[in-house]
Amino acid sequence: xxRYVLKRLLSLIATLVVASVVIFVAIEVVPGDPASYMLxxxxxxxTVQALRDELGLNASKVTRxxxxxxxxxxxxxxxxxxxxxxxxxxxxERIGISGPLAIYALLLSTLIAFPAGIIxxxxxxxxxxxxxxxxxxxxxxxxxxxxxxxLVLFFSIQLRWFSAGGFPGWDQGLLAGLKALTLPAVALALxxxxxxxxxxxxxxxxxxxxxxxxxxRAKGLTTRQTLWRHALxxxxxxxxxxxxxxxxxxxxxxxxxxNVFFLPGLGRLIFQAISQRDLIVVESVxxxxxxxxxxxxxxxDVAYAVVDPRLRAR
Amino acid sequence: xxxxxxxVPLLLAAASVTHAAKTDLVLGMQLEPPNLDPTGGxxxxxxxxxxxxxFEGLTRFASDGSVQPALAKSWxxxxxxxxxxxxxxxxxKFHDGSDFDAQDVKFSLDRARAETSTNAQKxxxxxxxxxxxxxxxxxxxxxxxxxGALLFNLAWGDAIMLSPDSFDKAKTEPVxxxxxxxxxxxxxxxxxxxxxxxxxxxxxxxxxxTFKFISEPTAAFAALMAGxxxxxxxxxxxxxxxxxxxxxxxxxxxxxxxxxxxxxxxNKQPPFDNKLxxxxxxxAIDRKSIIDGAMFGYGTPIGTHFAPHNPAYVDLTANSxxxxxKAKALLKEAGFADGFSTTLKLPPPSYARRGGEIIAAQLRxxxxxTEISNLEWAQWLEQxxxxxxxxxxxxxxxxxxDIGIYAxxxxxxxYDNPELxxxxxxxxxxxxxxARTESLQKAQQIISxxxxxxxxxxxxxxxxxxxxxxxxxxxxxxxANDLTAVYWK
Numbered sequence: 001x002x003r004y005v006l007k008r009l010l011s012l013i014a015t016l017v018v019a020s021v022v023i024f025v026a027i028e029v030v031p032g033d034p035a036s037y038m039l040x041x042x043x044x045x046x047t048v049q050a051l052r053d054e055l056g057l058n059a060s061k062v063t064r065x066x067x068x069x070x071x072x073x074x075x076x077x078x079x080x081x082x083x084x085x086x087x088x089x090x091x092x093e094r095i096g097i098s099g100p101l102a103i104y105a106l107l108l109s110t111l112i113a114f115p116a117g118i119i120x121x122x123x124x125x126x127x128x129x130x131x132x133x134x135x136x137x138x139x140x141x142x143x144x145x146x147x148x149x150x151l152v153l154f155f156s157i158q159l160r161w162f163s164a165g166g167f168p169g170w171d172q173g174l175l176a177g178l179k180a181l182t183l184p185a186v187a188l189a190l191x192x193x194x195x196x197x198x199x200x201x202x203x204x205x206x207x208x209x210x211x212x213x214x215x216x217r218a219k220g221l222t223t224r225q226t227l228w229r230h231a232l233x234x235x236x237x238x239x240x241x242x243x244x245x246x247x248x249x250x251x252x253x254x255x256x257x258x259n260v261f262f263l264p265g266l267g268r269l270i271f272q273a274i275s276q277r278d279l280i281v282v283e284s285v286x287x288x289x290x291x292x293x294x295x296x297x298x299x300x301d302v303a304y305a306v307v308d309p310r311l312r313a314r
Numbered sequence: 315x316x317x318x319x320x321x322v323p324l325l326l327a328a329a330s331v332t333h334a335a336k337t338d339l340v341l342g343m344q345l346e347p348p349n350l351d352p353t354g355g356x357x358x359x360x361x362x363x364x365x366x367x368x369f370e371g372l373t374r375f376a377s378d379g380s381v382q383p384a385l386a387k388s389w390x391x392x393x394x395x396x397x398x399x400x401x402x403x404x405x406x407k408f409h410d411g412s413d414f415d416a417q418d419v420k421f422s423l424d425r426a427r428a429e430t431s432t433n434a435q436k437x438x439x440x441x442x443x444x445x446x447x448x449x450x451x452x453x454x455x456x457x458x459x460x461x462g463a464l465l466f467n468l469a470w471g472d473a474i475m476l477s478p479d480s481f482d483k484a485k486t487e488p489v490x491x492x493x494x495x496x497x498x499x500x501x502x503x504x505x506x507x508x509x510x511x512x513x514x515x516x517x518x519x520x521x522x523x524t525f526k527f528i529s530e531p532t533a534a535f536a537a538l539m540a541g542x543x544x545x546x547x548x549x550x551x552x553x554x555x556x557x558x559x560x561x562x563x564x565x566x567x568x569x570x571x572x573x574x575x576x577x578x579x580x581n582k583q584p585p586f587d588n589k590l591x592x593x594x595x596x597x598a599i600d601r602k603s604i605i606d607g608a609m610f611g612y613g614t615p616i617g618t619h620f621a622p623h624n625p626a627y628v629d630l631t632a633n634s635x636x637x638x639x640k641a642k643a644l645l646k647e648a649g650f651a652d653g654f655s656t657t658l659k660l661p662p663p664s665y666a667r668r669g670g671e672i673i674a675a676q677l678r679x680x681x682x683x684t685e686i687s688n689l690e691w692a693q694w695l696e697q698x699x700x701x702x703x704x705x706x707x708x709x710x711x712x713x714x715x716d717i718g719i720y721a722x723x724x725x726x727x728x729y730d731n732p733e734l735x736x737x738x739x740x741x742x743x744x745x746x747x748x749a750r751t752e753s754l755q756k757a758q759q760i761i762s763x764x765x766x767x768x769x770x771x772x773x774x775x776x777x778x779x780x781x782x783x784x785x786x787x788x789x790x791x792x793x794a795n796d797l798t799a800v801y802w803k
């Protein structure tokens with residue numbers, strides 16, 4: 001078990017080192033000078049030069065890479081070119097929205113998908129199964145930004161139950177924050193829940209056909225007992241993989257939903273920073289997301305080992 | 315006490331609450347300012363939040379574009395036009411409680427024009443030789459040569475007054491002298507300002523204003539419809555305007571801006587170094603279909619680089635009327651009977667992207683093939699503006715009174731005409747308004763006759779607001795949302 005975890009950990013570190021180089025090079029190669037972007041059309045060349053000096057853009061690329069990485073290791077992500085505030089502060093503030101939103105959406109999608117998948121699998125071919133499968137088909141097909149707009153039209157403009165977007169801040173109370181995240185979380189959760197329900201159903205169906213299930217039934221367990229004690233636990237492995245992937249996706253991939261609901265999350269931060277050529281912010285946020293994805297993958301790998309003892313031996 | 319006795323006063327109280335005029339306002343903006351210091355960046359969004367609200371200069375723009383006294387109560391100009399003596403308003407305080415006086419003026423102007431200054435509009439201060447303090451209420455600006463535009467230049471957001479004690483915080487916690495005090499910035503979401511109770515002038519009518527940042531046009535629409543946002547002074551989705559016009563709950567405000575939108579032409583790159591080719595280009599463009607197709611009908615056609623609402627404007631659109639046959643004939647005369655191909659580089663705004671497609675189709679009609687490439691602003695600045703690597707591009711020049719760019723031969727469209735250069739140079743020394751107007755009109759005529767660029771239209775300011783809001787700027791003489799006179803009916 002320890003060797004398995006150590007091996008995973010090593011591959012995690014290697015991935016991060018490679019990613020940092022790729023991110024830095026990719027962003028440096030793209031044309032566009034942050035200083036001239038900030039100063040606009042009328043700025044004199046010496047003004048631009050003065051700003052470049054101030055931002056430390058005139059140092060060599062290697063120096064800047066080393067400064068960036070060593071800074072990150074000590075928790076210092078540098079200072080944003082455009083906002084002139086520490087990047088780590090900006091990221092913390094944005095994660096305070098993207099993180100809860102991702103968790104909220106994931107909870108919703110799991111809460112919908114698990115029962116739906118289990119019902120569909122255990123009552124295969126029934127009306128319930130057919131309608132659940134039909135609904136998930138629809139859920140996968142509907143683009144989430146379009147679904148988001150429908151939610152806004154109905155719940156914000158028509159009923160005025162929720163505001164059309166924005167985030168009041170957690171200092172306005174937990175309830176106000178959760179309320180603001182509800183529509184975005186629903187919009188994000190729908191396609192995820194559909195995928196998850198389908199995976200849950202097929203994985204459970206596979207497991208239910210296994211020999212050990214027949215054995216369990218033969219030794220006198222009820223259908224329900226078999227399901228809870230044996231089938232579900234074994235069916236969870238592919239579901240866990242999908243949940244892991246979905247969480248990374250929700251954290252980084254909510255850019256469009258964050259734009260539709262004008263939420264000040266990580267996705268919008270990257271979006272703004274790219275167009276403003278705020279290189280240091282782009283680099284640090286992308287690096288952080290890579291870290292999050294790699295970490296989630298690592299945790300899922302460890303979770304496999306917990307769920308499936310066969311993996312620990314490897 | 316019966317239930318009715320309890321409920322009736324409650325209902326009455328509730329009714330009176332809903333009838334009392336609101337004193338707070340939520341304003342939508344598409345772009346968030348990168349920081350809040352107008353002296354340290356060119357982003358229009360900075361001025362849209364703080365200009366006239368938080369920060370003030372010696373002079374200021376009024377909504378009609380005229381220059382009015384602000385922190386300077388009055389001024390005297392010496393006969394040779396070189397010495398400006400400003401008398402400052404008494405009793406002005408910065409939001410941190412410190413006094414505003416002549417020392418702060420000297421500090422702010424010296425800082426803006428310093429060698430190491432990162433002021434995006436440093437040229438505004440170019441002619442200033444010295445700034446001297448006579449007494450706390452009097453400051454003397456001496457110029458190296460007469461500059462008729464000094465009072466105008468001092469009204470820009472880039473020339474606002476800062477205190478030496480708080481200037482370094484201006485980017486995140488601005489301290490100004492204005493009628494509103496900065497209170498809170500939730501990055502990515504909103505900025506809040508509150509009324510300054512100790513304001514030296516006419517106090518603001520609103521208690522509080524919030525600027526909310528919504529970049530997505532459909533989200534902007536939803537936010538207005540749902541009542542999350544009270545007004546969107548520059549509404550990003552013109553296609554939705556008819557819907558707001560039909561709704562009695564909203565008012566649609568269409569005003570003018572300082573944005574001359576032009577088909578910018580690289581005057582040094584062949585074949586555009588040939589005036590006949592540029593003339594052909596001008597006649598090949600149908601402004602009306604561009605305004606209708608790209609701007610949903612909002613925008614005023616222009617025939618030169620000047621704002622139509624300015625009293626000195628001359629309508630020269632007839633000089634470059636849509637006439638594809640004439641364009642073909644001119645191309646033939648220039649030796650391009652079979653046409654030619656060139657690049658058309660488009661920055662992100664929809665006037666450029668949508669307008670570019672229409673212009674490309676119109677140019678194809680007369681035999682000019684364009685290779686369109688869409689650029690981000692940073693790339694556009696690098697390739698087009700700095701690198702001058704382009705044939706054609708579309709851009710809106712939003713700085714007020716910027717005809718002077720035609721006198722800079724190394725400006726990105728590279729127009730080099732000594733006659734215009736001396737005209738603009740002389741203009742700086744002219745303080746008499748009539749003589750200025752005459753020179754400005756002559757300059758408009760010259761660039762129109764030379765077909766320097768394709769002159770398309772003046773960008774309109776299309777805003778949407780709740781029908782009960784009064785006092786928002788209709789026009790945009792500078793990029794600002796001056797909230798001093800705004801109130802709810």
